[in-house]
Amino acid sequence: MDDLELNANAYLPLRDVVFATLREAILKGDLKPGERLMELQLAAKLGVSRTPIREAIRMLQKEGLAVTIPRKGAQVAAMTQKDMEDALQIREALEILAVRLACEHITKQQLAALEHNIALFEASVKANDLAQMAQADIAFHDMIYEAASNPRLMGVLNHLRENVYRYRVEYLKDDKNHPRLLEEHRQIVAGLKRQEKEHVSEIMKQHLSNQAAAMKDIIRAQE
């Protein structure tokens, strides 16, 4: 494990800061699957007591990022290929739901934001700025969730995204995926603009299955 740092700048309960820190570390891979989350050790490393650590672990546990065995402790949740495929199946169903709902509810402002996002994505592809690309991709989908006007759906989808995040980043690292991804985003926006619900569902489905296939390759290569 690398050294964790607590950016406690905000006036937030420490448990939330610890939670965010550990979550980040897990998603970035600094804390690896199977790695033990020992309270005393983390407390020392983050400069807090065990109490906020424990509460953060309970939260990570409910988020599915950690698993705990009573009297044994917590460890970073592993993700098998099957887990991944399971999550992607759910994600497909819900992303399609989201884009269908978005078709009904999307506003002009939101469409404009999506188009701006595409420009941003294009720029980051050209600049080969991976971080910005990942951020733009996330933002793109977030905007659609937002337009779906179903906060709960947004919550579930964000939650699912977290768990496949590691591989998603790998997917973006491969240059050859970029043009297709960009084109799909374009078509989705075009479909949303015309409120072509069925059409846009199809594109989204394609968009996701392309990603899913690539991500499965990645996880297979890693094992």
Place this chain on the structure above:
Amino acid sequence: MDDLELNANAYLPLRDVVFATLREAILKGDLKPGERLMELQLAAKLGVSRTPIREAIRMLQKEGLAVTIPRKGAQVAAMTQKDMEDALQIREALEILAVRLACEHITKQQLAALEHNIALFEASVKANDLAQMAQADIAFHDMIYEAASNPRLMGVLNHLRENVYRYRVEYLKDDKNHPRLLEEHRQIVAGLKRQEKEHVSEIMKQHLSNQAAAMKDIIRAQE
């Protein structure tokens, strides 16, 4: 709030027992939406210290059954009609996914169990045994989740069910819903047996929209 009782029979961390107790109390309505979850008070009532209470609250929070405001405390999450509709939309998409997956994966044993469940449900309708009916209904859907062979999907669906549980029970209280519900279950099983994916999706969709409509009526009547 009624008096809570801790059935600490098991050898489990207290936080888990407390969590289960509070969860139950919220779902049954003993702890009402908006009601404050005060640590000291709950600790006294359950005969434990604040520590396991706090951890249980963090878990409830992540489950969406409680909301916490920093330095202010936690309270039982309210569920508005919109929240409910949002959850039902997601549930529809995922129940359909589940039944489609079940079509592919279901075994003879699982089909037999479903048929047995229908007999049980029918018996409890005849006996007008509401508790058994509710249990059978939950078991019916659980079996389908199980057959879908996607544990994660099962997790999300169970989670969604929790949040609409209160109203689902109300739905079952109305006698006139029983025959239709039973018939829909029968058709779903028949469709699963023949692996008619599209057909069974349609029936499930109908099944859920019937329930959703009724539950919306209920929540409307309550407000």
Place this chain on the structure above:
DNA sequence: CGGATGTATTTTGCATACATGATTTTACCA
């Protein structure tokens, strides 16, 4: 009487102390 202000009480947030179960080490015996 209304509103503001200061004080008392309550409640959360965090740390620490103590107890208990798990794990590892060590020592002893076959």
Place this chain on the structure above:
DNA sequence: TGGTAAAATCATGTATGCAAAATACATCCG
């Protein structure tokens, strides 16, 4: 030397103590 048992160590589970924030309440001033 190998294995087992006991002891020491370590980590988690739970309770409690203390500080600070929030709330409630009373008092004072206009």
